[in-house]
Amino acid sequence: MxxxxxxxxxxxxxxxxxxxxxxxxxxxxxxxxxxxxxxxxxxxxxxxxxxxxxxxxxxxxxxxxxxxxxxxxxxxxxxxxxxxxxxxxxxxxxxxxxxxxxxxxxxxxxxxxxxxxxxxxxxxxxxMFNLRSINVDIEQETAWVQAGATLGEVYYRIAEKSNKHGFPAGVCPTVGVGGHFSGGGYGNLMRKYGLSVDNIVDAQIIDVNGKLLDRKSMGEDLFWAITGGGGVSFGRGTKPQHHRGTMGTSC
Ligand SMILES: Cc1cc2nc3c(=O)[nH]c(=O)nc-3n(C[C@H](O)[C@H](O)[C@H](O)COP(=O)(O)OP(=O)(O)OC[C@H]3O[C@@H](n4cnc5c(N)ncnc54)[C@H](O)[C@@H]3O)c2cc1C
Missing domain, CATH: 3.30.43.10 (Uridine Diphospho-n-acetylenolpyruvylglucosamine Reductase, domain 2)
Known part of the structure:
Protein backbone atom coordinates (compact mmCIF):
# COMPACT_ATOMS: atom_id res chain seq x y z
CA MET A 1 0.00 0.00 0.00
CA MET A 128 1.55 18.05 17.60
CA PHE A 129 -0.60 15.69 19.66
CA ASN A 130 -3.86 17.42 18.71
CA LEU A 131 -3.05 17.04 15.00
CA ARG A 132 -3.50 13.30 14.61
CA SER A 133 -6.18 12.74 11.95
CA ILE A 134 -5.81 9.70 9.69
CA ASN A 135 -7.81 9.48 6.46
CA VAL A 136 -7.52 6.12 4.74
CA ASP A 137 -8.65 5.78 1.11
CA ILE A 138 -8.66 2.06 0.37
CA GLU A 139 -9.70 2.50 -3.27
CA GLN A 140 -6.71 4.71 -3.93
CA GLU A 141 -4.57 2.66 -1.53
CA THR A 142 -3.35 5.85 0.13
CA ALA A 143 -3.79 7.61 3.45
CA TRP A 144 -3.19 11.15 4.71
CA VAL A 145 -1.79 11.06 8.21
CA GLN A 146 -1.08 14.02 10.46
CA ALA A 147 2.23 14.19 12.27
CA GLY A 148 0.77 13.90 15.77
CA ALA A 149 -0.72 10.45 15.13
CA THR A 150 1.03 7.39 16.52
CA LEU A 151 2.02 4.31 14.54
CA GLY A 152 -0.53 2.24 16.45
CA GLU A 153 -3.29 4.63 15.39
CA VAL A 154 -2.18 4.39 11.75
CA TYR A 155 -2.25 0.58 11.82
CA TYR A 156 -5.62 0.59 13.57
CA ARG A 157 -7.29 2.96 11.09
CA ILE A 158 -6.00 0.95 8.12
CA ALA A 159 -7.19 -2.31 9.71
CA GLU A 160 -10.63 -0.80 10.25
CA LYS A 161 -10.96 -0.39 6.48
CA SER A 162 -9.18 -3.49 5.20
CA ASN A 163 -7.78 -6.80 6.36
CA LYS A 164 -5.43 -6.93 3.38
CA HIS A 165 -3.67 -3.60 3.61
CA GLY A 166 -0.95 -2.36 5.90
CA PHE A 167 1.88 0.14 6.04
CA PRO A 168 5.57 -0.62 6.67
CA ALA A 169 6.71 1.17 9.82
CA GLY A 170 8.08 0.51 13.30
CA VAL A 171 7.00 -1.99 15.91
CA CYS A 172 6.30 0.38 18.79
CA PRO A 173 2.70 1.64 18.64
CA THR A 174 3.33 4.84 20.60
CA VAL A 175 6.11 6.15 18.34
CA GLY A 176 4.95 9.31 16.57
CA VAL A 177 4.46 9.67 12.82
CA GLY A 178 6.27 13.05 12.77
CA GLY A 179 9.63 11.84 14.04
CA HIS A 180 9.42 8.30 12.67
CA PHE A 181 8.48 9.00 9.05
CA SER A 182 10.87 11.89 8.74
CA GLY A 183 13.73 9.69 9.96
CA GLY A 184 13.14 6.53 7.89
CA GLY A 185 11.02 4.01 9.74
CA TYR A 186 11.77 0.30 9.71
CA GLY A 187 9.72 -2.59 10.99
CA ASN A 188 8.28 -6.02 10.32
CA LEU A 189 7.31 -5.37 6.68
CA MET A 190 10.71 -3.97 5.74
CA ARG A 191 12.03 -6.97 3.79
CA LYS A 192 9.14 -6.95 1.39
CA TYR A 193 8.12 -3.30 1.24
CA GLY A 194 11.14 -1.32 2.44
CA LEU A 195 11.05 1.58 4.89
CA SER A 196 8.19 3.92 5.66
CA VAL A 197 9.85 6.64 3.62
CA ASP A 198 9.94 4.37 0.56
CA ASN A 199 6.14 4.45 0.62
CA ILE A 200 5.50 8.13 1.24
CA VAL A 201 4.13 9.74 -1.89
CA ASP A 202 3.36 13.28 -0.70
CA ALA A 203 3.95 15.47 2.33
CA GLN A 204 3.15 18.90 3.67
CA ILE A 205 5.68 21.11 5.41
CA ILE A 206 5.73 24.62 6.76
CA ASP A 207 8.82 26.48 5.72
CA VAL A 208 10.78 29.05 7.67
CA ASN A 209 8.55 31.82 6.33
CA GLY A 210 5.41 30.06 7.54
CA LYS A 211 4.41 28.94 4.06
CA LEU A 212 2.57 25.62 3.70
CA LEU A 213 4.13 23.53 0.94
CA ASP A 214 3.29 20.16 -0.57
CA ARG A 215 5.51 17.89 -2.63
CA LYS A 216 4.88 19.82 -5.82
CA SER A 217 5.52 23.25 -4.36
CA MET A 218 8.48 22.21 -2.20
CA GLY A 219 10.22 20.44 -5.09
CA GLU A 220 11.81 17.01 -5.30
CA ASP A 221 15.07 17.93 -3.54
CA LEU A 222 13.34 19.07 -0.35
CA PHE A 223 10.87 16.18 -0.52
CA TRP A 224 13.82 13.81 -0.71
CA ALA A 225 15.47 15.50 2.26
CA ILE A 226 12.44 15.36 4.57
CA THR A 227 11.65 11.73 3.83
CA GLY A 228 14.52 10.14 5.69
CA GLY A 229 16.89 12.93 6.60
CA GLY A 230 15.44 13.29 10.09
CA GLY A 231 12.74 15.77 11.09
CA VAL A 232 14.72 18.35 12.89
CA SER A 233 18.16 17.68 11.55
CA PHE A 234 17.81 17.06 7.84
CA GLY A 235 20.33 19.04 5.89
CA ARG A 236 22.77 18.86 8.78
CA GLY A 237 23.87 15.31 8.04
CA THR A 238 24.17 12.94 5.15
CA LYS A 239 21.37 10.69 4.05
CA PRO A 240 22.36 7.18 3.01
CA GLN A 241 20.34 5.54 0.27
CA HIS A 242 19.61 2.37 2.24
CA HIS A 243 18.81 1.48 5.83
CA ARG A 244 17.84 4.99 6.68
CA GLY A 245 15.74 4.02 9.71
CA THR A 246 16.53 5.24 13.14
CA MET A 247 17.64 2.71 15.76
CA GLY A 248 14.85 0.85 17.49
CA THR A 249 14.55 -0.63 20.96
CA SER A 250 11.80 -2.53 22.71
CA CYS A 251 8.66 -0.56 23.37
C1 LIG B 1 10.62 2.52 22.34
C2 LIG B 1 11.07 2.91 20.94
C3 LIG B 1 10.84 2.03 19.89
C4 LIG B 1 11.25 2.36 18.59
N1 LIG B 1 11.02 1.49 17.56
C5 LIG B 1 11.43 1.81 16.32
C6 LIG B 1 11.23 0.90 15.22
O1 LIG B 1 10.69 -0.20 15.38
N2 LIG B 1 11.66 1.28 13.99
C7 LIG B 1 12.27 2.49 13.77
O2 LIG B 1 12.61 2.79 12.62
N3 LIG B 1 12.47 3.37 14.78
C8 LIG B 1 12.07 3.06 16.04
N4 LIG B 1 12.29 3.93 17.08
C9 LIG B 1 12.92 5.22 16.80
C10 LIG B 1 11.86 6.26 16.48
O3 LIG B 1 11.35 6.01 15.19
C11 LIG B 1 12.51 7.66 16.50
O4 LIG B 1 13.00 7.92 17.78
C12 LIG B 1 11.54 8.74 16.07
O5 LIG B 1 12.26 9.91 15.77
C13 LIG B 1 10.49 9.02 17.13
O6 LIG B 1 9.51 9.87 16.61
P1 LIG B 1 8.51 10.63 17.60
O7 LIG B 1 7.64 11.51 16.79
O8 LIG B 1 7.87 9.63 18.52
O9 LIG B 1 9.52 11.44 18.49
P2 LIG B 1 9.72 13.01 18.80
O10 LIG B 1 10.58 12.99 20.03
O11 LIG B 1 8.44 13.73 18.88
O12 LIG B 1 10.53 13.51 17.54
C14 LIG B 1 11.77 12.94 17.14
C15 LIG B 1 12.56 13.98 16.34
O13 LIG B 1 11.82 14.36 15.19
C16 LIG B 1 11.49 15.75 15.26
N5 LIG B 1 10.09 15.89 14.88
C17 LIG B 1 9.02 15.27 15.44
N6 LIG B 1 7.90 15.62 14.82
C18 LIG B 1 8.24 16.50 13.86
C19 LIG B 1 7.49 17.22 12.88
N7 LIG B 1 6.16 17.10 12.79
N8 LIG B 1 8.17 18.03 12.06
C20 LIG B 1 9.53 18.16 12.16
N9 LIG B 1 10.29 17.50 13.05
C21 LIG B 1 9.65 16.67 13.89
C22 LIG B 1 11.70 16.16 16.71
O14 LIG B 1 11.97 17.53 16.85
C23 LIG B 1 12.83 15.26 17.12
O15 LIG B 1 14.07 15.79 16.70
C24 LIG B 1 11.89 3.62 18.37
C25 LIG B 1 12.13 4.48 19.44
C26 LIG B 1 11.73 4.14 20.71
C27 LIG B 1 11.99 5.07 21.84
Missing amino acids: QTSILTLLLLLLSTQSSATSASITDRFIQCLHNRADPSFPITGEVYTPGNSSFPTVLQNYIRNLRFNETTTPKPFLIITAEHVSHIQAAVVCGKQNRLLLKTRSGGHDYEGLSYLTNTNQPFFIVD
Whole structure:
Protein backbone atom coordinates (compact mmCIF):
# COMPACT_ATOMS: atom_id res chain seq x y z
CA MET A 1 0.00 0.00 0.00
CA GLN A 2 1.34 3.38 -0.96
CA THR A 3 0.59 6.10 1.50
CA SER A 4 0.51 9.87 1.32
CA ILE A 5 1.77 11.27 4.55
CA LEU A 6 0.84 14.63 5.90
CA THR A 7 3.87 15.23 8.04
CA LEU A 8 4.05 18.76 9.20
CA LEU A 9 7.79 19.21 9.26
CA LEU A 10 8.92 22.55 10.49
CA LEU A 11 12.11 24.14 9.36
CA LEU A 12 13.41 25.11 12.72
CA LEU A 13 15.20 28.16 13.88
CA SER A 14 18.41 28.02 15.75
CA THR A 15 19.10 31.56 16.72
CA GLN A 16 20.70 33.36 19.63
CA SER A 17 18.43 34.77 22.25
CA SER A 18 19.44 35.65 25.73
CA ALA A 19 16.27 36.48 27.58
CA THR A 20 13.08 34.72 28.60
CA SER A 21 11.69 37.73 30.36
CA ALA A 22 7.97 38.20 30.71
CA SER A 23 8.13 40.86 28.03
CA ILE A 24 9.49 38.40 25.47
CA THR A 25 6.86 35.84 26.42
CA ASP A 26 4.14 38.47 26.22
CA ARG A 27 5.44 39.78 22.91
CA PHE A 28 5.60 36.26 21.53
CA ILE A 29 2.07 35.41 22.67
CA GLN A 30 0.77 38.67 21.22
CA CYS A 31 2.45 37.84 17.93
CA LEU A 32 0.83 34.37 17.95
CA HIS A 33 -2.60 35.92 18.41
CA ASN A 34 -1.99 38.46 15.67
CA ARG A 35 -0.65 35.91 13.21
CA ALA A 36 -3.22 33.16 13.71
CA ASP A 37 -5.96 32.74 11.14
CA PRO A 38 -8.97 34.68 12.55
CA SER A 39 -11.17 31.65 11.82
CA PHE A 40 -8.93 29.55 14.08
CA PRO A 41 -7.82 31.86 16.93
CA ILE A 42 -5.19 30.64 19.36
CA THR A 43 -7.00 30.57 22.68
CA GLY A 44 -6.38 27.71 25.14
CA GLU A 45 -3.49 26.22 23.21
CA VAL A 46 -0.68 28.19 24.84
CA TYR A 47 0.88 27.03 28.13
CA THR A 48 3.50 28.90 30.14
CA PRO A 49 5.09 27.71 33.42
CA GLY A 50 2.54 29.79 35.35
CA ASN A 51 -0.27 27.63 33.98
CA SER A 52 -1.28 24.75 36.29
CA SER A 53 -1.50 22.34 33.31
CA PHE A 54 2.00 23.18 32.07
CA PRO A 55 3.79 20.25 33.84
CA THR A 56 1.20 17.73 32.63
CA VAL A 57 1.32 18.95 29.04
CA LEU A 58 5.12 18.90 29.08
CA GLN A 59 5.44 15.47 30.72
CA ASN A 60 2.71 13.67 28.76
CA TYR A 61 5.03 13.09 25.82
CA ILE A 62 8.35 12.79 27.64
CA ARG A 63 8.92 9.14 26.78
CA ASN A 64 12.41 8.93 28.24
CA LEU A 65 12.04 9.32 32.01
CA ARG A 66 15.70 10.20 32.25
CA PHE A 67 14.69 13.61 30.91
CA ASN A 68 11.75 14.03 33.25
CA GLU A 69 13.77 15.57 36.05
CA THR A 70 13.49 18.89 37.83
CA THR A 71 16.96 19.72 36.47
CA THR A 72 15.94 19.05 32.84
CA PRO A 73 15.82 22.35 30.91
CA LYS A 74 12.21 23.43 30.42
CA PRO A 75 10.60 25.38 27.59
CA PHE A 76 9.26 28.83 28.40
CA LEU A 77 6.12 28.04 26.44
CA ILE A 78 4.26 25.14 24.78
CA ILE A 79 1.81 25.52 21.91
CA THR A 80 -0.53 22.57 21.49
CA ALA A 81 -1.44 23.41 17.90
CA GLU A 82 -4.95 22.54 16.78
CA HIS A 83 -4.76 23.99 13.30
CA VAL A 84 -2.06 24.38 10.70
CA SER A 85 -2.26 28.17 11.04
CA HIS A 86 -1.13 27.84 14.68
CA ILE A 87 2.09 26.24 13.51
CA GLN A 88 2.55 28.86 10.81
CA ALA A 89 2.14 31.56 13.47
CA ALA A 90 4.62 29.79 15.78
CA VAL A 91 7.26 29.59 13.05
CA VAL A 92 6.88 33.22 11.99
CA CYS A 93 6.75 34.58 15.56
CA GLY A 94 9.66 32.37 16.65
CA LYS A 95 11.73 33.73 13.82
CA GLN A 96 10.66 37.31 14.48
CA ASN A 97 11.59 37.06 18.19
CA ARG A 98 14.73 34.99 17.52
CA LEU A 99 13.53 32.07 19.66
CA LEU A 100 14.42 28.39 19.39
CA LEU A 101 11.54 26.18 18.25
CA LYS A 102 11.24 22.47 19.08
CA THR A 103 8.68 20.23 17.38
CA ARG A 104 7.31 17.21 19.21
CA SER A 105 5.11 14.45 17.79
CA GLY A 106 5.32 11.16 19.70
CA GLY A 107 8.14 12.28 22.04
CA HIS A 108 10.21 9.14 21.44
CA ASP A 109 13.40 10.93 20.51
CA TYR A 110 16.23 9.04 22.21
CA GLU A 111 17.96 12.26 23.23
CA GLY A 112 14.78 14.16 24.05
CA LEU A 113 15.55 16.63 21.27
CA SER A 114 11.87 17.36 20.70
CA TYR A 115 11.36 18.79 24.18
CA LEU A 116 14.71 19.89 25.60
CA THR A 117 17.92 21.58 24.61
CA ASN A 118 21.44 21.19 25.92
CA THR A 119 22.25 24.81 25.21
CA ASN A 120 21.16 27.67 27.43
CA GLN A 121 18.91 29.05 24.75
CA PRO A 122 15.32 29.73 25.70
CA PHE A 123 13.04 27.52 23.63
CA PHE A 124 9.40 26.75 23.04
CA ILE A 125 7.68 23.56 21.90
CA VAL A 126 5.12 23.12 19.15
CA ASP A 127 3.33 19.98 20.33
CA MET A 128 1.55 18.05 17.60
CA PHE A 129 -0.60 15.69 19.66
CA ASN A 130 -3.86 17.42 18.71
CA LEU A 131 -3.05 17.04 15.00
CA ARG A 132 -3.50 13.30 14.61
CA SER A 133 -6.18 12.74 11.95
CA ILE A 134 -5.81 9.70 9.69
CA ASN A 135 -7.81 9.48 6.46
CA VAL A 136 -7.52 6.12 4.74
CA ASP A 137 -8.65 5.78 1.11
CA ILE A 138 -8.66 2.06 0.37
CA GLU A 139 -9.70 2.50 -3.27
CA GLN A 140 -6.71 4.71 -3.93
CA GLU A 141 -4.57 2.66 -1.53
CA THR A 142 -3.35 5.85 0.13
CA ALA A 143 -3.79 7.61 3.45
CA TRP A 144 -3.19 11.15 4.71
CA VAL A 145 -1.79 11.06 8.21
CA GLN A 146 -1.08 14.02 10.46
CA ALA A 147 2.23 14.19 12.27
CA GLY A 148 0.77 13.90 15.77
CA ALA A 149 -0.72 10.45 15.13
CA THR A 150 1.03 7.39 16.52
CA LEU A 151 2.02 4.31 14.54
CA GLY A 152 -0.53 2.24 16.45
CA GLU A 153 -3.29 4.63 15.39
CA VAL A 154 -2.18 4.39 11.75
CA TYR A 155 -2.25 0.58 11.82
CA TYR A 156 -5.62 0.59 13.57
CA ARG A 157 -7.29 2.96 11.09
CA ILE A 158 -6.00 0.95 8.12
CA ALA A 159 -7.19 -2.31 9.71
CA GLU A 160 -10.63 -0.80 10.25
CA LYS A 161 -10.96 -0.39 6.48
CA SER A 162 -9.18 -3.49 5.20
CA ASN A 163 -7.78 -6.80 6.36
CA LYS A 164 -5.43 -6.93 3.38
CA HIS A 165 -3.67 -3.60 3.61
CA GLY A 166 -0.95 -2.36 5.90
CA PHE A 167 1.88 0.14 6.04
CA PRO A 168 5.57 -0.62 6.67
CA ALA A 169 6.71 1.17 9.82
CA GLY A 170 8.08 0.51 13.30
CA VAL A 171 7.00 -1.99 15.91
CA CYS A 172 6.30 0.38 18.79
CA PRO A 173 2.70 1.64 18.64
CA THR A 174 3.33 4.84 20.60
CA VAL A 175 6.11 6.15 18.34
CA GLY A 176 4.95 9.31 16.57
CA VAL A 177 4.46 9.67 12.82
CA GLY A 178 6.27 13.05 12.77
CA GLY A 179 9.63 11.84 14.04
CA HIS A 180 9.42 8.30 12.67
CA PHE A 181 8.48 9.00 9.05
CA SER A 182 10.87 11.89 8.74
CA GLY A 183 13.73 9.69 9.96
CA GLY A 184 13.14 6.53 7.89
CA GLY A 185 11.02 4.01 9.74
CA TYR A 186 11.77 0.30 9.71
CA GLY A 187 9.72 -2.59 10.99
CA ASN A 188 8.28 -6.02 10.32
CA LEU A 189 7.31 -5.37 6.68
CA MET A 190 10.71 -3.97 5.74
CA ARG A 191 12.03 -6.97 3.79
CA LYS A 192 9.14 -6.95 1.39
CA TYR A 193 8.12 -3.30 1.24
CA GLY A 194 11.14 -1.32 2.44
CA LEU A 195 11.05 1.58 4.89
CA SER A 196 8.19 3.92 5.66
CA VAL A 197 9.85 6.64 3.62
CA ASP A 198 9.94 4.37 0.56
CA ASN A 199 6.14 4.45 0.62
CA ILE A 200 5.50 8.13 1.24
CA VAL A 201 4.13 9.74 -1.89
CA ASP A 202 3.36 13.28 -0.70
CA ALA A 203 3.95 15.47 2.33
CA GLN A 204 3.15 18.90 3.67
CA ILE A 205 5.68 21.11 5.41
CA ILE A 206 5.73 24.62 6.76
CA ASP A 207 8.82 26.48 5.72
CA VAL A 208 10.78 29.05 7.67
CA ASN A 209 8.55 31.82 6.33
CA GLY A 210 5.41 30.06 7.54
CA LYS A 211 4.41 28.94 4.06
CA LEU A 212 2.57 25.62 3.70
CA LEU A 213 4.13 23.53 0.94
CA ASP A 214 3.29 20.16 -0.57
CA ARG A 215 5.51 17.89 -2.63
CA LYS A 216 4.88 19.82 -5.82
CA SER A 217 5.52 23.25 -4.36
CA MET A 218 8.48 22.21 -2.20
CA GLY A 219 10.22 20.44 -5.09
CA GLU A 220 11.81 17.01 -5.30
CA ASP A 221 15.07 17.93 -3.54
CA LEU A 222 13.34 19.07 -0.35
CA PHE A 223 10.87 16.18 -0.52
CA TRP A 224 13.82 13.81 -0.71
CA ALA A 225 15.47 15.50 2.26
CA ILE A 226 12.44 15.36 4.57
CA THR A 227 11.65 11.73 3.83
CA GLY A 228 14.52 10.14 5.69
CA GLY A 229 16.89 12.93 6.60
CA GLY A 230 15.44 13.29 10.09
CA GLY A 231 12.74 15.77 11.09
CA VAL A 232 14.72 18.35 12.89
CA SER A 233 18.16 17.68 11.55
CA PHE A 234 17.81 17.06 7.84
CA GLY A 235 20.33 19.04 5.89
CA ARG A 236 22.77 18.86 8.78
CA GLY A 237 23.87 15.31 8.04
CA THR A 238 24.17 12.94 5.15
CA LYS A 239 21.37 10.69 4.05
CA PRO A 240 22.36 7.18 3.01
CA GLN A 241 20.34 5.54 0.27
CA HIS A 242 19.61 2.37 2.24
CA HIS A 243 18.81 1.48 5.83
CA ARG A 244 17.84 4.99 6.68
CA GLY A 245 15.74 4.02 9.71
CA THR A 246 16.53 5.24 13.14
CA MET A 247 17.64 2.71 15.76
CA GLY A 248 14.85 0.85 17.49
CA THR A 249 14.55 -0.63 20.96
CA SER A 250 11.80 -2.53 22.71
CA CYS A 251 8.66 -0.56 23.37
C1 LIG B 1 10.62 2.52 22.34
C2 LIG B 1 11.07 2.91 20.94
C3 LIG B 1 10.84 2.03 19.89
C4 LIG B 1 11.25 2.36 18.59
N1 LIG B 1 11.02 1.49 17.56
C5 LIG B 1 11.43 1.81 16.32
C6 LIG B 1 11.23 0.90 15.22
O1 LIG B 1 10.69 -0.20 15.38
N2 LIG B 1 11.66 1.28 13.99
C7 LIG B 1 12.27 2.49 13.77
O2 LIG B 1 12.61 2.79 12.62
N3 LIG B 1 12.47 3.37 14.78
C8 LIG B 1 12.07 3.06 16.04
N4 LIG B 1 12.29 3.93 17.08
C9 LIG B 1 12.92 5.22 16.80
C10 LIG B 1 11.86 6.26 16.48
O3 LIG B 1 11.35 6.01 15.19
C11 LIG B 1 12.51 7.66 16.50
O4 LIG B 1 13.00 7.92 17.78
C12 LIG B 1 11.54 8.74 16.07
O5 LIG B 1 12.26 9.91 15.77
C13 LIG B 1 10.49 9.02 17.13
O6 LIG B 1 9.51 9.87 16.61
P1 LIG B 1 8.51 10.63 17.60
O7 LIG B 1 7.64 11.51 16.79
O8 LIG B 1 7.87 9.63 18.52
O9 LIG B 1 9.52 11.44 18.49
P2 LIG B 1 9.72 13.01 18.80
O10 LIG B 1 10.58 12.99 20.03
O11 LIG B 1 8.44 13.73 18.88
O12 LIG B 1 10.53 13.51 17.54
C14 LIG B 1 11.77 12.94 17.14
C15 LIG B 1 12.56 13.98 16.34
O13 LIG B 1 11.82 14.36 15.19
C16 LIG B 1 11.49 15.75 15.26
N5 LIG B 1 10.09 15.89 14.88
C17 LIG B 1 9.02 15.27 15.44
N6 LIG B 1 7.90 15.62 14.82
C18 LIG B 1 8.24 16.50 13.86
C19 LIG B 1 7.49 17.22 12.88
N7 LIG B 1 6.16 17.10 12.79
N8 LIG B 1 8.17 18.03 12.06
C20 LIG B 1 9.53 18.16 12.16
N9 LIG B 1 10.29 17.50 13.05
C21 LIG B 1 9.65 16.67 13.89
C22 LIG B 1 11.70 16.16 16.71
O14 LIG B 1 11.97 17.53 16.85
C23 LIG B 1 12.83 15.26 17.12
O15 LIG B 1 14.07 15.79 16.70
C24 LIG B 1 11.89 3.62 18.37
C25 LIG B 1 12.13 4.48 19.44
C26 LIG B 1 11.73 4.14 20.71
C27 LIG B 1 11.99 5.07 21.84
